[in-house]
Amino acid sequence: xxxxxxxxPALKVLSIIIVFCAWEYAGRIPVSPxxxxxxxxxxxxxxxxxxxxxxxxxxxTLKPLILGVAISAVLGITIGVAIxxxxxxxxxxxxxxxxxxxxxxxxxIPLLVLAYGIGLTSKVMVVCIMAMPVIVLNSANxxxxxxxxxxxxxxxxxxxxxxxIFKIILPSAAPVIFAGLRLGVSAGFIGAILSELLITPTGIxxxxxxNQAIAEYAKMYAxxxxxxxxxxxxxxxxxxxxxxxxxxxxRVSA
Amino acid sequence: MTSQGNTALKTxxxxxxxxxxxxVRNVSKIYGGAIHAxxxxxxxxxxxxxxxxxxxxxxGKTTLLKIIGGLLDQTSGExxxxxxxxxxxxxxxAFVFQDFALMPWASVIRNVAxxxxxxxxxxxxxxxxxxxxxxxxxxSGFEKQYPHELSGGMRxxxxxxxxxxxxxxxxxxxxxxxxxxxxxxxKFQEDLLxxxxxxKKTFIFVTHSIEEAVYVSDQIALLLARPSRVSEIIKxxxxxxxxxxxxxxxxxxxxxxxxxxxxxxxxxx
Numbered sequence: 001x002x003x004x005x006x007x008x009p010a011l012k013v014l015s016i017i018i019v020f021c022a023w024e025y026a027g028r029i030p031v032s033p034x035x036x037x038x039x040x041x042x043x044x045x046x047x048x049x050x051x052x053x054x055x056x057x058x059x060x061t062l063k064p065l066i067l068g069v070a071i072s073a074v075l076g077i078t079i080g081v082a083i084x085x086x087x088x089x090x091x092x093x094x095x096x097x098x099x100x101x102x103x104x105x106x107x108x109i110p111l112l113v114l115a116y117g118i119g120l121t122s123k124v125m126v127v128c129i130m131a132m133p134v135i136v137l138n139s140a141n142x143x144x145x146x147x148x149x150x151x152x153x154x155x156x157x158x159x160x161x162x163x164x165i166f167k168i169i170l171p172s173a174a175p176v177i178f179a180g181l182r183l184g185v186s187a188g189f190i191g192a193i194l195s196e197l198l199i200t201p202t203g204i205x206x207x208x209x210x211n212q213a214i215a216e217y218a219k220m221y222a223x224x225x226x227x228x229x230x231x232x233x234x235x236x237x238x239x240x241x242x243x244x245x246x247x248x249x250x251r252v253s254a
Numbered sequence: 255m256t257s258q259g260n261t262a263l264k265t266x267x268x269x270x271x272x273x274x275x276x277x278v279r280n281v282s283k284i285y286g287g288a289i290h291a292x293x294x295x296x297x298x299x300x301x302x303x304x305x306x307x308x309x310x311x312x313x314g315k316t317t318l319l320k321i322i323g324g325l326l327d328q329t330s331g332e333x334x335x336x337x338x339x340x341x342x343x344x345x346x347x348a349f350v351f352q353d354f355a356l357m358p359w360a361s362v363i364r365n366v367a368x369x370x371x372x373x374x375x376x377x378x379x380x381x382x383x384x385x386x387x388x389x390x391x392x393x394s395g396f397e398k399q400y401p402h403e404l405s406g407g408m409r410x411x412x413x414x415x416x417x418x419x420x421x422x423x424x425x426x427x428x429x430x431x432x433x434x435x436x437x438x439x440x441k442f443q444e445d446l447l448x449x450x451x452x453x454k455k456t457f458i459f460v461t462h463s464i465e466e467a468v469y470v471s472d473q474i475a476l477l478l479a480r481p482s483r484v485s486e487i488i489k490x491x492x493x494x495x496x497x498x499x500x501x502x503x504x505x506x507x508x509x510x511x512x513x514x515x516x517x518x519x520x521x522x523x
Contacts, residue, residue, distance in 0.1 A: 147353075147355075149351050149352075149353050149354075149355040150355050150356075150357060152320075152325050152349075152351070152355065153349070153351060153355035154372070155324075155325060155343055156323055156324070156325055156343045156347075156348070156349040157343075157348070157349075157368060157369040157372050157373075157416075157420065158343055158344075158345065158369075158372055158373060159372040160372075163372055167371075167372075168357065171357065171359045172357070172358075172359075174359075246359065247359050248359060248361075248400075249358055249359050249360075249361075249400035249401075249402060
């Protein structure tokens with residue numbers, strides 16, 4: 001009995017219930033007239049689901065999000081691994097990403113709009129600017145910190161440089177690369193919504209802005225809630241992929 | 255594998271000129287143009303025997319081992335393996351690492367077979383060889399386990415099995431037992447003696463433990479630092495046929511330990 005109460009799923013559910021109760025309580029005080037309770041938000045979620053506005057909004061939002069995250073993942077991991085393997089690449093490429101990571105995105109958006117217009121390209125760029133630096137910097141770090149002895153092991157057992165990269169360095173770096181990927185994907189979600197709020201209101205950004213404008217706060221929070229749920233599910237899928245592909249040792253022990 | 259071991263033995267008997275497996279000729283290693291890790295070192299390693307490199311930290315013993323293994327380049331001098339100069343790692347030498355250097359994401363059998371995997375040996379074939387050496391180091395039944403599920407001593411057995419499975423003439427062991435506990439280490443030392451006896455390979459063994467060196471070695475090269483040099487070659491004249499426990503109380507064993515300690519003491523003080 002006790003064991004069930006403190007098991008991983010039980011604790012996760014408990015933590016979620018506490019947050020929702022606190023939310024419901026804060027909504028009933030109320031903290032602000034613009035802050036709906038949890039139950040009101042869930043009802044709002046139901047309404048925007050059945051009236052089809054969520055269904056119409058998500059394809060719009062997912063387009064720049066998936067495109068941007070995919071570009072950031074492929075390009076980011078490749079560049080990051082190259083930086084980790086070679087100091088020359090690091091000196092050449094790393095400053096760009098350090099600057100990109102610390103640049104105030106909101107200030108850059110007008111520039112992007114001037115250069116690329118208000119269409120898909122600008123939104124994909126925003127997602128990439130948010131997602132790529134953390135993916136690049138984590139991948140570079142992970143590769144740079146591969147234990148020397150397993151690299152020496154690869155050399156002493158006559159591994160070619162390519163074999164050492166693909167059979168030793170990448171699997172060894174995979175956990176930190178994936179940690180960066182998860183951070184990058186979360187940042188990409190923020191970027192996608194930010195671009196819809198700041199460039200042109202489309203997709204979920206439109207649902208949020210519209211419902212805010214007509215004071216349907218429950219529906220506005222419902223839209224935000226739905227994107228958070230999607231992000232969490234997406235991150236969970238990435239973690240599953242990582243364990244399946246790269247870390248059979250952790251999968252067995254878990 | 256056994257046949258090659260026998261050939262090596264036969265060569266030793268038939269042709270005494272080739273009874274040196276590894277020869278270090280005037281090797282120097284200078285780091286960053288200033289730090290002399292090795293200074294004009296010359297040393298021979300007899301075939302089929304276990305030679306220890308013993309000395310205090312900073313005497314260059316691990317540097318020398320890594321140069322022999324081809325993991326480091328010497329600044330000058332040459333290394334001959336079976337009479338041929340070597341430059342870089344080769345199939346004639348296999349390395350056992352101080353921190354085991356196992357891949358945490360790979361099972362025991364993949365770790366052991368990894369040397370053969372890098373040589374392009376087919377999966378079924380390399381796993382059969384790995385299976386054999388996993389049994390030889392006493393890890394049968396652990397093939398599918400991952401390194402983090404094993405104790406330190408068992409992990410080093412995996413490292414040893416990996417080095418044995420590539421069937422190199424020369425095994426290079428870099429303080430292999432320093433990261434395992436004392437009881438395990440004693441058992442390891444006994445197993446190592448059996449291995450030297452059965453495998454007919456040349457073992458080069460780095461250690462900082464005098465007792466360990468005297469216990470396992472046919473020949474001990476005592477290295478000293480600043481300047482780095484071979485100060486003495488000691489061949490412990492110990493009767494290996496007696497039991498391990500008797501050996502540790504054997505007067506020759508104890509005298510040799512004492513003699514090495516007295517040469518090192520003057521250096522330490």
